[in-house]
Amino acid sequence: MKDAYDVVVVGAGPGGSNTAKAAAENGLDVLLLEKRPEIGAPKRCGEGFSVNGAKTLGIKPDPRWTINEIWGANIVAPNGKRVSVRYDNQVGWVIERKMFDKLLAIEAARAGAEVLAKSEVVGLIMQDGFVKGVEVERHGERFSVEAKIVVAADGVESKVARWAGINSTQKLVDIDSAYQYEMVVDLEEPDMLDLYFGNDIAPRGYVWVFPKGKDIANVGIGIGGNVSTKTAKQYLDEWIAKHEPFNEGRIIEVNAGGVPVGAPLEKLVGNGLMIVGDAAHQVNAIHGGGVFEASFAGQIAGRVAAEAIEKGDVSEAALMKYDKEWRAARGEILHRIYKLRRAIEQLSDADLNYLAEELTGEDVVAFANGERLAKLAKILMKRPHLIKAAKELM
Amino acid sequence: MPRKVDYDLCMSCGGCVGVCPFLALTLEHGIKLIVDEEKCTDCGSCTKFCPVGAIKEA
């Protein structure tokens, strides 16, 4: 370990490891720091990941994490009506995040990055309005590491950007409070994701059953962070108690977490600073997926970091290239999805039941990807009290 | 009075750390949630967010 690097990446989630790998592949001297003793564990994830996502990222599916194929989804309305879609081809996996994250960190290391677990960044070195490095705590020892660029890939609990003066606090209206059991349970359709909606079931969110095999599933819930009637755990326990066979499930793991479902940060960079992944609120606000988004942003950030360092300019203006490239590819679509989330959360159970009659499963999946929103707006328009929500979509 | 963590309930998920407007929370080593009593203003955001009800009024 040295006392200065081109780039220090804080956090070895998918965002950080992809950034570190891309930066190292582009010839930079990289240090990737993770405060937890074990990368990827405990997981804070339902572990859904799409085939298209993997293709776009150029991540080769590895049987160590592609543990269960997904071919479609069942969306269940508050009244129990199911809207299903089964595709002709495999559309995703439920992955083993612990393996996925660890292998990404291994790839970063193989590309030449130094990787260090159980090393926590506790502060920034700032000079003349530039981030110049980090303060690290490791096994009771404290030391500083200089960096031309620091990457905040420190997830939902991000502080690095805030230490640098960028307000990335997660507002309660823009975060989901999540809880999950991984359980052994007999599943009817192990190749389908199940999503249950309803204001009594999961206000501002949904309950999910993501199968990890024919008799294993992540059964979880996300609710609005501003919902204070009950906790996410209470809502999930109530749902499970009422639903066979999950009430008989054998619990092998318990997870919790926060999902940033607000709009992405307005600015992803500062002087000597780049922000990636959950830390930048780069998440699909409808389904809460962030593994793809963090990885995609990280790949751009790592490459732009190399370009900036080669030119000898790590100012905010130079690093804006990452912000611009990312926004051109993902910014508009994530904003659209965010607006959709704000519109949907105004719907009553009666409205949701009505939508379940009008929509196909393909429609719902398209909406979750920010597509076909004009169709949704048209359907909402038919109900006078939903005209406002429909207009917000357009 | 600063908020108190019930360590029997806390899942160490860190969501509250991102929610706290005053940077008063830290998830040390990804394991132990610490409240900085000087910074905590008792605003209750963390309590509202917590998926398991682990952060309480003192």
Ligand SMILES: Cc1cc2nc3c(=O)[nH]c(=O)nc-3n(C[C@H](O)[C@H](O)[C@H](O)COP(=O)(O)OP(=O)(O)OC[C@H]3O[C@@H](n4cnc5c(N)ncnc54)[C@H](O)[C@@H]3O)c2cc1C
């Ligand atoms: C319950 C739940 C279910 C979800 N389900 C899905 C899903 O099915 N599909 C999907 O795509 N996404 C899902 N997500 C979202 C997904 O998990 C995140 O979007 C993704 O992990 C973001 O990656 P990241 O690299 O930005 O952050 P993380 O994966 O959170 O990585 C950040 C890392 O930084 C480390 N860190 C933080 N602070 C410091 C510090 N000071 N020093 C050193 N290290 C630090 C953390 O320990 C952590 O390892 C879910 C989230 C939750 C909570």
